[in-house]
Amino acid sequence: MAFLVAGTLRVATQMADTRDSLGRKGKYDVRGPKAALMLISPGVVAAAVTALEDVFQALGFESWERRQVPVQGFLEKLAWFRERLDAHRHPVGCALVALVAPRGQLKQPQQLVRELSGCGALRGCPKVFLLLSSGPGSALESGAFLAGLRELCGRFPHWSLVQLLTELAPGPNTQYDLSKTRAALLLAVIQGRPGAQHDVEALGGLCRALGFETTVRTDPTAQAFQEELAQFQKQLDTCRGPVSCVLVALMAHGGPQGQLLGADRQEVQPEALMQELSRCRVLWGRPKVFLLQACRGGNRDAGVGPTALPWYWSWLRAPPSVPSHADVLQIYAEAQGPLGNGNFFPCWSLKRTLESASSNSFSEVTVGSSCRGAPPGRSDQADILTVYSAAEGYVAYRDDKGSDFIQTLVEVLRANPGRDLLELLTEVNRRMCEQDVLGPDCDELRKACLEIRSSLRRRLCLQP
Template sequence: MAFLVAGTLRVATQMADTQDSLGRKGRYNVQGPRAALMLSSPGVAAVAVTALKDVFQALGFESFERREVPVQGFLEELAWFRERLDAHGHLVGCALVALVAPRGQLWQPQQLVRELSSCGVLQGCPKVFLLLPSGPGATLEPEAFLDGLRELCSHCPHWSLVQLLTEPAPGPSTQYDLSKTRAALLLAVIQGRPGAQHDVEALGDLCRALGFETTVKTDPTAQAFQEEIAQFREQLDTCRGPVSCALVALMAHGGPRGQLLGADGQEVQPEALMQELSCCPVLRGHPKIFLLQACRGGNRDAGVRPIALPWYRRWLRTPPSVPSHADVLQIYAEAQDSSGRGPASGSSHQADILTVYAAAEGYVAYRDEKGSDFIQTLVEVLRANPGRDLLEVLTEVNRRVCEQDVLGPDCDEPRKACLEICSSLRRRLCLQA
């Protein structure tokens, strides 16, 4: 059974560490009040409520609100929660919302996420969503997942939240073994995308430096995208020795609904390409990394400025603006299938996958003559510290991308960008020992 961690965090969510401080680089300041809300549909077992309360307490939430309403009423309840926080007027350290509902009803909670992201006192603060299935058909009842999380919080109070969710327990088996063959496939549309060639060169050089047997194909058509992925999988299946990791980078223009556009202008669904490799038998139990440098829609984000306390304004400059959809972590207790419509029947195919999008859903991914913000920053950060856990690296990359102000070709006002990172990894992933 695999669960999925997705989001746009810019620094580590160190919620379990009550000794964290504002001056500690790379960590959210969560010493302020912590707001928690549980929304559950009718009929959720009392034992699940008790388990969730224990998790909240282990993470430093002294109290929480619980509302029992049908799933259709979740948005209204979340709006009430947001209004109450804004009316309070004080900065909140972090917010945690647990959504417990029948299996299959919470796989696209973007509207709920946007509602909480618009909360003024939560700008720049982590917003965590726990999405827990319940009732018939759920592969994991909420209390089982929550009991495991509570136990880890108790034993490892100084771990970041993402680390708690990735590593089963301290020990030598918590890191993927990458000592065998590593393979990388880079598919990039160059024509009509100024700067894309620099991304291909930088990422290709990095992959080779990290020991990946690297294949690069430029200007593939939509059909060629599918054929190259199928051929890459076939090569892995027939590899003489064991394969320990695969990396695929897909770089192209994006359609209005997140499609990739081949060099011929035809569409291909990135989820179908990723699913092809996820089912590769030789990669079962091994990490599969997908990097997508493409637009996922046409929205442009002007960003928002976090609220600053008076003492903060006196000592520091006005806080910089951040993307309006940043600082969100979504935790699904069941992994999604590749379409995002619900949990997959073969959950083993959904584990050990790391997908990184250059933009949040519905938004533009930026690139100029020097390359894209995502790929160039990723290469820079990984070259500086290739032995660091990849999720930590990507969080740092996202922080840097979020701090940049960008100007698109059809816009004179500064805009913001934000990565979206989706992970069902079960261990630490370090690309260099």
């Protein structure tokens, strides 16, 4: 069983033993009440509700609200849930929302996520969304995922939630073997992007230090983005020995809908580039890391809370502002086609560490779809880690010294190259969320947050 997870948590927290978790750097403080809500479409069988209740209990939620409502009413019920939390006027330790709907009806849940993210009581707290699908006859297609999650929560109550989700995927319960060839491709538009050259130099140096055979191409046109990636894939296919891992960095200006702009200002879809490489035969079962440093829209985030910290705010120890779209974890379990063995894939992106016993920007995850030409049980959606420098719809920041994302990433990975990459990316996101950026468009401070999507099935350490 596999799945895809996405979110914006700054850390993977522990919810069972809060005293222990508070003693660890990078853990959420979840000592406040943990609020949970189930929104279930009419007709979902009772077994599905029972499975969800078991998971809620395994994650340490002693009580929860349950509402049966059509998908069209989900937003209204979430608004009611938000108002109820805000009315308490006390911080909440964590919020968990399960949304169960017919297959295909939860394609774009950003509005639902934004509704809860605006809750004042949840500011800086982890918000976890379980987006589950029911198929013909109202069977819960993600039942295997829920059963596995419930079992692992009981067996490993102190594991981080990210660890649990990775463990749920099929495959040996170890980390990826990176002892063979590792290859990296860096495609960067330098022209008209001050500081971009520093990103190329820093990231290229890191990749070589980690043992990656690194290819760098600067100022590619939109067509050259595709051609260079095709050539990279051809080299992988003709490689004499096995390939352990690939890393691809795409750095350019971004279009209003998240497109990449080549040096010729023409558009190319980054997802299409990534999908093409994921079908590479020699990479089946191998981790594929994609780093995207580019704007994904024109929105600018002023953050939630004080937009600046003059001396009196510091004296009062007022909490700093955080990105309005941070601290969100979305877990999707939705099959979109026949998956050989009925596998599922999740995707996440967080700002801190959220741990299990009640336990990387918004991310959107589609789970499933068989890959063309892949062996039974395999999917071209598995073993992929994608990191966006900005949340969907928002700008990414860069100055003459380089981009915040790439420079912070290189700093963190150089300091701890042997640690799990998802944990390191959570640390990168935490540092970025704490930064105040003075955008070129105005004199007001802005905030930025990474979006991390993962369908990895094992731990990934770039330095074996």
